[in-house]
Amino acid sequence: MSPSSATWPNATLLATIVCLLVYGAGLGYAASAAVKKQAAPCMGCHGPGGQSRDSSVSSLAGQTAGYIEVRLQDFKSGQSHSDIMSPIAKDLTQTDMHQLAQYFSTQPRMSGVDNVDIASYGRPGNRTGSDQLPAP
Secondary structure, eight states, rough: OOOHHHHHHHHHHHHHHHHHHHHHHHHHHHHHHHHHHHGGGGHHOOOOGGOOTTTOOOTTTSHHHHHHHHHHHHHHTTTSOOTTTHHHHOOOOOOHHHHHHHHHHHHHOTTTOOOOOOTTSSTTTTTOOOOOOOOO
């Protein structure tokens, strides 16, 4: 095997990795921009980046993704009811709910706001509505 043929697989691998990094980063940014656009209306009530300044509206920023997703599913299914959230959630797909939950879970949490975990709440069959939710 000549030295030039020994480097060929390495050069191909390197070029593949570079392409994945360059184009993959661009795809990630586009998806992030789409989710940010979808999350923008949420911020009207839940505050910039999901950091609510209104004590009657929960902060989404920094909550666990599972908690946010379960809450959205509950509003959509009627398991929980809100005059504002139920109509919004009914139009969300499972993918929408997952992406919004992921987005808000990665936003910086406001200081003094506890993170809610759904360890006891989030299992199907273990919730009966918003009256049994831990306070966010």
